[in-house]
Amino acid sequence: MVERARCHWGWGFADKFPDEGGLRALGGSLGMALGFEAQEPRSPRPIGEAQLPASTFGARARPPFFFDAGPEARIRHTYGRGFRDLARGFVGDFSAAPDAVAFPLTEDDVEALFAYAERERLVLVPFGGGTSVVGGVECPRPASREGVVAVDLRHFDRVLEVDPVSLSARIQGGAFGPAIEAALGREGLTLRHFPQSFEFSTLGGWIATRAGGHFATLYTHIDDLVESVRMVTPAGPFETRRLPASGAGPDPNGLVKGSEGTLGLITEAWMKVRRRPRKRAQTSVRFKRFEDGVAAVRRIVQAPLYPANCRLIDATEALLNGVDFQGNAVLLLAFESDDVPLEGAMQTAVELARECGGEPIAATRFQDGVSGGDESSAAWRRSFFEAPYVQSRLLAVGIMVDTFETACTWRGFEALHAVLTADVTDALKRVCGAGRLTCRFTHAYPDGPAPYYTFFAPFRRGSELSQWAEVKAAASEAISRNGATITHHHAVGRVHRPWYERERPPLMEAALRAVKRTFDPAGLLNPGVLFDP
Ligand SMILES: Cc1cc2nc3c(=O)[nH]c(=O)nc-3n(C[C@H](O)[C@H](O)[C@H](O)COP(=O)(O)OP(=O)(O)OC[C@H]3O[C@@H](n4cnc5c(N)ncnc54)[C@H](O)[C@@H]3O)c2cc1C
Structure with a gap:
């Protein structure tokens, strides 16, 4: 079977990107609804014309057999899928490409990879579906290292075991959403974790970023569905016991959830599943x-x-x-x-x-x-899974679309919403000349909501990255100043780190560094997310 080609710079499948006529029509209709004009459509730079630096692997002796230092693999593992990733990919700028991509087949391969990376002074960036919107998989090469290797877990892609009595399933970290649901569906079960990126993201990525899924209440994050987890770290495997709950000290699963590739590779987890709702x-x-x-x-x-x-x-x-x-x-x-x-x-x-x-x-x-x-729910669902494609298409007609999200108490929401709306609308006008901001609640708790915002604005071609950065900073500052969280589910990565550093208690950084030293003493894994290496 021929695999349907993924877009090398934008969201999803390559064949979903429209031709010039389609782009013009989209720009016209959406521009009208938004109150500003789209620009003449431009085409993305083909993958064959992408600009990327030479790989340090050209001269390196005998990398493991599961390495690929070819340009296509490197291009496809350069960025996540946030606005700044799409914008650079669209114009063919892959200057942040890793030097190679590793595709380990087994945990033994992962251990061999750690040894090789330490010997060769490399850094390793765990890579699931590459849908991070916070710079989680884009790792600039530290001056003290010889190269950056993305570690793609696509071979860890199976549902290994189902326990129908306890309603749980052992699933590998590189399994994508549709494969998980297909395998569980054959047993009449479901994980029922549907982030908007469901089709192109993985279980390991969800756990590493504490992703938010389908449920608006109760089981809002993947956290709530993890029974136990196995992570291979440079210091050895870290595997927690299968328990429905435990009061034995701080939660060991908690070290893995949200670790964002800094401590080890999540190779599998026992997940709490349920019968498919009837x-x-x-x-x-x-x-x-x-x-x-x-x-x-x-x-x-x-x-x-x-x-x-x-x-x-x-x-x-x-x-x-x-x-x-x-x-x-x-x-x-x-x-x-x-x-x-x-x-x-x-x-x-x-x-x-x-x-x-x-x-x-x-x-x-x-x-x-x-x-x-x-009908309203059906219309919503259709546009929910189509929206990421629209974001990529609008880039081609000069319209910037991005989202940011947070959570706050009910008492704090009104003030936060007012300040965010004022500050971001003001930033859009000042930086882009115009723009629209929308809001929805993705999740809700007895003590507060998780509001999610989308902004649309015309951008100046060539200045889109700096314009985006100003708007994003205005939003993040407003969130931070008002005591809300910099992220309810999109994770910290490199993009949110400055505001995460203000949000976490001061001793948390020291604790994180101590855990990092224990799991990854040579500092091989994903330097730059969560804290300054
Ligand atoms: C259009 C769009 C919609 C989105 N919708 C949602 C949403 O509804 N809810 C939500 O929570 N997020 C959403 N996201 C963000 C993103 O999809 C999530 O953060 C997701 O969990 C990332 O999974 P991934 O497999 O793509 O991981 P990647 O992007 O590949 O990696 C993300 C981080 O996890 C680490 N990592 C990945 N795999 C592993 C592993 N096996 N072991 C250790 N570390 C690992 C990486 O190093 C990186 O730091 C969306 C993103 C896009 C572009």
């Missing part, structure tokens, strides 16, 4: 005012009810996603279960939303054993 209840409720929707989400999660989806989208986002055209904010609500009746929970949620001024758009759809949903 019952679903879905509805959507519109609100004339966004703040009434905010109040409704708070009432619902503090009831407490635990909707699987509780996504409040503001009016601009509802418009751009084809969910509402009358200037309303919309709350997409869903409950799901294998066999627990959902009618009561949904009725209570809708009642609470009504009390806050909400108006159900249509009657709730209850489904048993079938997939699908109400």
